[in-house]
Amino acid sequence: ACGGSGGGTTASTAPSSGAASEAPQEGALKVGLAFDVGGRGDKSFNDAAYAGLEKAKTDLKAEIKELSPAGDGSNRGDLLRQLADAGYNPIIGVGFAYGEDIKKAATEYPEIQFAVVDSASNAPNVTGLLFAEEQGSYLAGVAAATKAKSGHVGFVGGVENDLIKKFEAGFVAGVKSVKKDAKIDIKYLTPDGDFSGFKAPDKGKVAAEKMFQDGAEIVYHASGDSGLGVFQAAAAAKKKAIGVDSDQRLTVKEADLQSVIMTSMIKRVDVGVFEFIKAFQGGAKGGSNVTYDLKVDGVGLATTGGEVDDIKTEIDAAREKIVSGEIQVPSKP
Amino acid sequence: MPAGLYRALLTLAGAVVAIVLAIAISSVAILAAGANPGDAFAAFFNFGETTRAVVNSITTMLNRAVPLFIAGLAVAVGFRMNLFNIGVEGQYRLAAVVAAFVGSTFVAPAWVQIPVIIVVAAAVGGLYALIPAVMKVGRGVNEVISTIMLNYIAINLAAFLVRGPFVGPRPAGQLTISTPQLPESAWFPNLNFIFEMFGLPAPRGGGLWGFLVVAILLGIGLWIVLERTRFGFDIKASGLNASAALASGVNPKKMVISAMVLSGAIAGLIGLPEILGSTHAYNTNFTPGLGFLGIAVALLGRNKPAGIAIAALLFAFLDRAQGPLQFANVPPSVIVIMQGVIVLLVVIFNEITSRMALRSEERRAARRLGTDKPVEVAA
Amino acid sequence: MTRVRKYHLALIGVSMLILIVSVVRVISGQNDITSSGTFTAALMLSVPIGLAGLGGLWAERAGVVNIGLEGMMVLGTWFAGWAGYQWGPFAAVVAGLLAGALGGLIHAIATVGFGVDHIISGVAINLVGPGITRFLSEVLYKEGTPAAEAGAGITTSPAMSGEAWHLSLPWLSSGPDLFGTLERTHWFLISDLAGILGGLTRNVDVLVVLAIILIPLTFFVLWHTAFGLRLRSVGENPWAAESLGVNVYGYKYIAVVISGAMAGLGGVFLVFGVTKYVEGQTAGKGFIGLAAMIFGNWRPGGLALGASLFGYADALKIRTSGAVTSIFLFGAILLLFYLGNKIRLLVRPNQPVELGGRTAKDYTIMAGAAAAAVILIWMWMVIDQLPNELVFITPHVLTLLVLLVASQRLRMPKADGVRYRRGEQH
Amino acid sequence: MSSDTLAPARPAVELEGITKRFPGVVANHDIRLAIQPGTVHAICGENGAGKSTLMKILYGMQKPDEGQIRVNGTDVTFRSPSDAINVGIGMVHQHFMLADNLTVLENIVLGAEPKRAGRLDVARARKRIKELAEAHGLRVDPDRLVEDLGVGDRQRVEILKVLYRGARILILDEPTAVLVPQEVEELFDNLRELKAEGLTVIFISHKLDEVLGIADAITVIRRGTTVASLPRSEISSARQLAELMVGSELPTPETRESTVTETVALKVDGLSMESDGFRPVPKGTSIRLYADKLKAEGKRLLLDDVSFEIHKGEILGIAGVEGNGQSELIEAIMGIRQAHGGISLAGQDISAWSTLKRRESGIGYIPEDRHRQGLLLEASLWENRVLGHQTQKPARSGIWINRRAARADTQRIIREYDVRTPGADTLALALSGGNQQKLIVGREMSGEPAFLIAAHPTRGVDVGAQAAIWDHLRDARAAGLAVLLISADLDELIGLSDTLHVIYRGRLVARLDPSDVTPERLGGYMTGAITATEEM
Ligand SMILES: Nc1ncnc2c1ncn2[C@@H]1O[C@H](COP(=O)(O)OP(=O)(O)OP(=O)(O)O)[C@@H](O)[C@H]1O
Ligand SMILES: Nc1ncnc2c1ncn2[C@@H]1O[C@H](COP(=O)(O)OP(=O)(O)OP(=O)(O)O)[C@@H](O)[C@H]1O
Ligand SMILES: [Mg+2]
Numbered sequence A: 001a002c003g004g005s006g007g008g009t010t011a012s013t014a015p016s017s018g019a020a021s022e023a024p025q026e027g028a029l030k031v032g033l034a035f036d037v038g039g040r041g042d043k044s045f046n047d048a049a050y051a052g053l054e055k056a057k058t059d060l061k062a063e064i065k066e067l068s069p070a071g072d073g074s075n076r077g078d079l080l081r082q083l084a085d086a087g088y089n090p091i092i093g094v095g096f097a098y099g100e101d102i103k104k105a106a107t108e109y110p111e112i113q114f115a116v117v118d119s120a121s122n123a124p125n126v127t128g129l130l131f132a133e134e135q136g137s138y139l140a141g142v143a144a145a146t147k148a149k150s151g152h153v154g155f156v157g158g159v160e161n162d163l164i165k166k167f168e169a170g171f172v173a174g175v176k177s178v179k180k181d182a183k184i185d186i187k188y189l190t191p192d193g194d195f196s197g198f199k200a201p202d203k204g205k206v207a208a209e210k211m212f213q214d215g216a217e218i219v220y221h222a223s224g225d226s227g228l229g230v231f232q233a234a235a236a237a238k239k240k241a242i243g244v245d246s247d248q249r250l251t252v253k254e255a256d257l258q259s260v261i262m263t264s265m266i267k268r269v270d271v272g273v274f275e276f277i278k279a280f281q282g283g284a285k286g287g288s289n290v291t292y293d294l295k296v297d298g299v300g301l302a303t304t305g306g307e308v309d310d311i312k313t314e315i316d317a318a319r320e321k322i323v324s325g326e327i328q329v330p331s332k333p
Numbered sequence B: 001m002p003a004g005l006y007r008a009l010l011t012l013a014g015a016v017v018a019i020v021l022a023i024a025i026s027s028v029a030i031l032a033a034g035a036n037p038g039d040a041f042a043a044f045f046n047f048g049e050t051t052r053a054v055v056n057s058i059t060t061m062l063n064r065a066v067p068l069f070i071a072g073l074a075v076a077v078g079f080r081m082n083l084f085n086i087g088v089e090g091q092y093r094l095a096a097v098v099a100a101f102v103g104s105t106f107v108a109p110a111w112v113q114i115p116v117i118i119v120v121a122a123a124v125g126g127l128y129a130l131i132p133a134v135m136k137v138g139r140g141v142n143e144v145i146s147t148i149m150l151n152y153i154a155i156n157l158a159a160f161l162v163r164g165p166f167v168g169p170r171p172a173g174q175l176t177i178s179t180p181q182l183p184e185s186a187w188f189p190n191l192n193f194i195f196e197m198f199g200l201p202a203p204r205g206g207g208l209w210g211f212l213v214v215a216i217l218l219g220i221g222l223w224i225v226l227e228r229t230r231f232g233f234d235i236k237a238s239g240l241n242a243s244a245a246l247a248s249g250v251n252p253k254k255m256v257i258s259a260m261v262l263s264g265a266i267a268g269l270i271g272l273p274e275i276l277g278s279t280h281a282y283n284t285n286f287t288p289g290l291g292f293l294g295i296a297v298a299l300l301g302r303n304k305p306a307g308i309a310i311a312a313l314l315f316a317f318l319d320r321a322q323g324p325l326q327f328a329n330v331p332p333s334v335i336v337i338m339q340g341v342i343v344l345l346v347v348i349f350n351e352i353t354s355r356m357a358l359r360s361e362e363r364r365a366a367r368r369l370g371t372d373k374p375v376e377v378a379a
Numbered sequence C: 001m002t003r004v005r006k007y008h009l010a011l012i013g014v015s016m017l018i019l020i021v022s023v024v025r026v027i028s029g030q031n032d033i034t035s036s037g038t039f040t041a042a043l044m045l046s047v048p049i050g051l052a053g054l055g056g057l058w059a060e061r062a063g064v065v066n067i068g069l070e071g072m073m074v075l076g077t078w079f080a081g082w083a084g085y086q087w088g089p090f091a092a093v094v095a096g097l098l099a100g101a102l103g104g105l106i107h108a109i110a111t112v113g114f115g116v117d118h119i120i121s122g123v124a125i126n127l128v129g130p131g132i133t134r135f136l137s138e139v140l141y142k143e144g145t146p147a148a149e150a151g152a153g154i155t156t157s158p159a160m161s162g163e164a165w166h167l168s169l170p171w172l173s174s175g176p177d178l179f180g181t182l183e184r185t186h187w188f189l190i191s192d193l194a195g196i197l198g199g200l201t202r203n204v205d206v207l208v209v210l211a212i213i214l215i216p217l218t219f220f221v222l223w224h225t226a227f228g229l230r231l232r233s234v235g236e237n238p239w240a241a242e243s244l245g246v247n248v249y250g251y252k253y254i255a256v257v258i259s260g261a262m263a264g265l266g267g268v269f270l271v272f273g274v275t276k277y278v279e280g281q282t283a284g285k286g287f288i289g290l291a292a293m294i295f296g297n298w299r300p301g302g303l304a305l306g307a308s309l310f311g312y313a314d315a316l317k318i319r320t321s322g323a324v325t326s327i328f329l330f331g332a333i334l335l336l337f338y339l340g341n342k343i344r345l346l347v348r349p350n351q352p353v354e355l356g357g358r359t360a361k362d363y364t365i366m367a368g369a370a371a372a373a374v375i376l377i378w379m380w381m382v383i384d385q386l387p388n389e390l391v392f393i394t395p396h397v398l399t400l401l402v403l404l405v406a407s408q409r410l411r412m413p414k415a416d417g418v419r420y421r422r423g424e425q426h
Numbered sequence D: 001m002s003s004d005t006l007a008p009a010r011p012a013v014e015l016e017g018i019t020k021r022f023p024g025v026v027a028n029h030d031i032r033l034a035i036q037p038g039t040v041h042a043i044c045g046e047n048g049a050g051k052s053t054l055m056k057i058l059y060g061m062q063k064p065d066e067g068q069i070r071v072n073g074t075d076v077t078f079r080s081p082s083d084a085i086n087v088g089i090g091m092v093h094q095h096f097m098l099a100d101n102l103t104v105l106e107n108i109v110l111g112a113e114p115k116r117a118g119r120l121d122v123a124r125a126r127k128r129i130k131e132l133a134e135a136h137g138l139r140v141d142p143d144r145l146v147e148d149l150g151v152g153d154r155q156r157v158e159i160l161k162v163l164y165r166g167a168r169i170l171i172l173d174e175p176t177a178v179l180v181p182q183e184v185e186e187l188f189d190n191l192r193e194l195k196a197e198g199l200t201v202i203f204i205s206h207k208l209d210e211v212l213g214i215a216d217a218i219t220v221i222r223r224g225t226t227v228a229s230l231p232r233s234e235i236s237s238a239r240q241l242a243e244l245m246v247g248s249e250l251p252t253p254e255t256r257e258s259t260v261t262e263t264v265a266l267k268v269d270g271l272s273m274e275s276d277g278f279r280p281v282p283k284g285t286s287i288r289l290y291a292d293k294l295k296a297e298g299k300r301l302l303l304d305d306v307s308f309e310i311h312k313g314e315i316l317g318i319a320g321v322e323g324n325g326q327s328e329l330i331e332a333i334m335g336i337r338q339a340h341g342g343i344s345l346a347g348q349d350i351s352a353w354s355t356l357k358r359r360e361s362g363i364g365y366i367p368e369d370r371h372r373q374g375l376l377l378e379a380s381l382w383e384n385r386v387l388g389h390q391t392q393k394p395a396r397s398g399i400w401i402n403r404r405a406a407r408a409d410t411q412r413i414i415r416e417y418d419v420r421t422p423g424a425d426t427l428a429l430a431l432s433g434g435n436q437q438k439l440i441v442g443r444e445m446s447g448e449p450a451f452l453i454a455a456h457p458t459r460g461v462d463v464g465a466q467a468a469i470w471d472h473l474r475d476a477r478a479a480g481l482a483v484l485l486i487s488a489d490l491d492e493l494i495g496l497s498d499t500l501h502v503i504y505r506g507r508l509v510a511r512l513d514p515s516d517v518t519p520e521r522l523g524g525y526m527t528g529a530i531t532a533t534e535e536m
């Protein structure tokens, strides 16, 4: 994990590994990374992780290897072991689904350092790379509520699992902080365990259409590829949407859709991954979590397109309060 | 050459040709991807550098084969009598979540606890399969359609159960939801001692799943039931000629119900190797899709337990290469293509070879009777 | 004569249905039940199902069971996405059609050419389809390719270049939008009708129009042309067809290839809906299409009904989970109608006693129906929000229920799924 | 096509050196045949002699391995039936070739549809069919579903199909097998009319008197080869023709002394069956009353109050045109289909028993269609021996199938019934029809049944096997077996039965003494032409 040393990306809950810090790792740095289902090239979460890995390659001269799991995700544990057997250290699992598998692999390979994105540390040589999605979503909520004159907004979640519910919780809190009586439509596309909700743009479109027809002005989505449908519904209704994970105004290539993406809640998985590798190189050990929150810009709001520039003060104020701890953002709806 | 042997050899030859062709076709795909087929096939056989890695790889493969094998068996029971149980997918998921939950509610000695879990899983799978069976028998609803619908329902129901009534505690910061952890008496002992017997290191992870033994016993048991018992005969007869079976006293309704329930009960066990062997709970990462793969495995194995075992191993062998292929910079989707193409080709070659076998059998019979000599009569 | 009667019956049935739905809407206050938005969404969700169902219809009318529709649809989506971003919507349609047809051809070669069991071949195609498309994405959309620059990823294609046409009815559903105005009044029956019509005619994709035209077109071709007669005869009794010089293999091949093309078109439609290919976007629609076809008794009209029902339930559940509970009320009203009819038949004086009527079984059924109606009404009043997982299964449960009620009247082609070899007797 | 000219020089059809081999069988071997235009030419031969194969070759459905076909003097090669249709050949097949779910009209026009602007021109087709039907006296309603038609109607549809295509050469493969004498006469009138119009008819039948009645010339095929081709005038009797066919004396099914006892083996009482699915009779109503009510409502009964008794040692024959309730009667007795009324076996009411239990208690069943109901074609002979006897010795021991005992018993059947097969492990489909039938008879006779249903026990079986099967039936009868015999072969019925009933529209309409009934009179009852029940 990242030692408490300087730099703007220090995690707020610094791991207590400073004391145990050893000499920097010797020899070549071989970093292995296992993606979640969807794999590299998903233009989202997995790609963000890969960006961090690639930065490690250029900046830290790391040798890297990334593996995607089978379509049913049945071989996550095997991928970790194959990377370990091939001499990679550290090894990163992307996605909370790796939680259990990392724990097992970590006990089997105590000499190797692991990290898991979105799940807490559960072994001495595992670092949990957590993100305060609720904080970022809170800001998105603030932006949406401030911008929506009627106070009617919406949220489309891909799969009804606890991760996505964090987005919902933060967003709702953010909206309510601006307008107590705001109306928030919430819709999930599939139940937990059925990940097709992240791949169903048609359903995303229907859900968002309904919200816009009912009067919602801005819809925030956390639904992977289904978000495309949300953007289209927004474009058709001439209303706005908020993207997620990356700055979608940049990653979405269609001009007509770019213009409806008012802002995006950015989750810097790339930063998390890179910082972890860097800290590893510095000799850090796992066993604790690093939370990437607003304080360290682990999450945030995108400003591309300048649509939220006019409410910068409100957003900054909210950010200040969260960073200072004045506002505690709930992570469960 | 005895007719049976000849038929078997022909079948084998067909399978080999099919696999060779499938390899050729996938080579084209690999080449198109800009990779080297040689590297790709080397990756399939690259089980790792160290003995430990090799043991791991073998374990991975066997562990993958176990649920596939059980899934294949489940599907085959129905297919043998032309009863298409597409619903194995739903049956095993529902069975797994209920069995995992029930198993976590009590603690008993392992020899009680584990059988109880197995029985619960089989019962849930069987009961769920009873629905399409009753619909077919009572109302003539086509089981292909009803089981497809019931799959969706089961998947959602399982999601509901694990999130709602069956949810267990979990450590802070962990986002996967699961049923309560099974007590240790429910953990199926692994078979790592086999490796140790040969002086090899024990595999990592959950080790070699002990459920393998159950699967083998299940396969043998099913073979006996299908090939040696009256019930198996009735299934075969119903599959070969339903109206002849009816006329000879086989009750088709009873057969549909019992075959479907048996199929569902076996399907109920598909999830157990994973749950009892490594995850010790049903969680939201539970492996989906085994029911559908089971169909392919059963077809490849010609609905016979031994064939299904081979097919499951083949699929597992291919699946295992997911990592090595990526190490060799070959797109891993080649695996799915190979699996699909092999199934398609094997099925086609089965057809060709069995027809050849029949022809030759007819010829043989005719030769023995000497009927191929026409009578010479002056016109 | 009979045709006219049937047509009138259908008309009466539909009006009754709308009336009941309208009553349910007013009682439950769930305006979304007949809102134009719901119907637009239902249309969008029904069309791919209907196209897949049409695919199934073509194949099965020629005696080939096609459960590989899903795989063919997947091929359709990928190729539509791939051609669409390079050459626009028209190319997308062509590519999707061809890709689906190719899947159909494989199925035809296996089942017709080699006599492989139809279910078996279909399963294999469902396995191959997603494998091929994933592979193609991995190869053609990987980083550094021009496609990736244009926004492609491993799971998505770039967006389609150029836009597909959309149509509306002048005055009624666009411009002044009479339907919309009426709908917003929430008047009994009138705004329901306006909602339904508005939803079905506003801003409609050309492919929707095409898909809808394909339904009567299929009916015409299969039931009113020589080609169709031959194709159907092949599904009813291929040996008879063969004996009259019909090229059985030829028609089966054609039918299965068309079947694949229809499924592929369903895939194209999905791509049009969101302007790009997204991995997994078929989400089992091929299977549902097959169910819709069986539901529709192997007929285009029935199939359209099945697909619409499914699409409607799907739309309703995504839009308003709350409205789903109104289905309880709807079911209760239907049961009451059924009961009323039964009672009327029973108490009607001086009619020849319906034989086998008034048996214990009948009374049991009636008691069951009454109990079910009461339970449904109670559920409707008590439950105002079902857990999401249970809302999600509504369309599937509805389909099962309808199959349970209707299945014994279904009549599939006689030689459906039968292996046929030229010159061999059955 | 100038077949209407006077010149007899050019035969309508000439076959030269036709040879056709199937795996293990030479179906046709160097067949030579010339058929004069405007004549009815009969082809006779034993079962399996190769008649149908030859006709299929002439109709383009099979390709000959060698040989030449000439139609109206020109050489032709057919790649498919449509080529044959194009030169004016039409064929009515041995088994109906009709699509049940299509209408009569659709079945007739299929492959030769009249079109208008891309549409199927139904009106023109209907008109044309009506014309043809009237011209040839073949009345059918073009808009009915074939499913709803009886056999006679179906036969007419088959002939209309051929005429509709304007065929000048008609092949009729055993068209009379399912017709009663009166219908046969009607058909022959049609054929004579067609002949008068200059058409050529090729006619296949096993009924030699029919052949002698209609044919102008006769060709006899034995074991795939033409053994004789003669004008009608050179044949004096059916006996002469038969001897040409088999090359030996004809066996006849003749029952010797009566073995009928006093003990009733099977009693059927008031058996009735609805056509639209079984419904329980309302409480308090008798079956009779219920059946009357159904009829009053205009519903058809498949079985209408059928009652009879069969004694030990008796063969009771049931005569009837196919489709008059025979199949239903058998299925009701076997418990395959539910029916009202009583069935008792040796005094025990079995009407509520399952098929299995009925078989276990001593009912044997030789089904009417051996491929559909009697055999697992893709299973070995010993497995076929087990079929229907899964729960009985020797096939079963506990829950297991006793494979060894089943094999041994199959060997016994192969020996005793002279089944020609390489062994008990051969697949059933490798056997010829006659041998398959012998296996079935052997199987059903094993375990000493008390009662046997024999439906068409010798259908499609050649002369030798036929005699053997008759002998087995007679021996079992002498040993006290009660037999219900259903057959389309009237000679067989008359020859074997101790008692003969006629079934017509689901009712037993006459009880006759087989010793003094002629096939003609039997035919009269079977068609309903004679209604008097004076002999009941
Ligand atoms: N498709 C086929 N494949 C193999 N053998 C065949 C085939 N068709 C016919 N045979 C065999 O060819 C021989 C001649 O059969 P065919 O049907 O021509 O006899 P047939 O004279 O018409 O007999 P029947 O009087 O029973 O109709 C028989 O031995 C038959 O089993
Ligand atoms: N369609 C077919 N395909 C393959 N083989 C056939 C076919 N029809 C007949 N045969 C073969 O021909 C031989 C005789 O069978 P077949 O049943 O035609 O005899 P048959 O004496 O004419 O009796 P049947 O009246 O039942 O047709 C067998 O070896 C059978 O396998
Ligand atoms: Mg024959």
Ligand SMILES: [Mg+2]
Binding pocket: D051, D052, D053, D094, D173
């Ligand atoms: Mg014949």
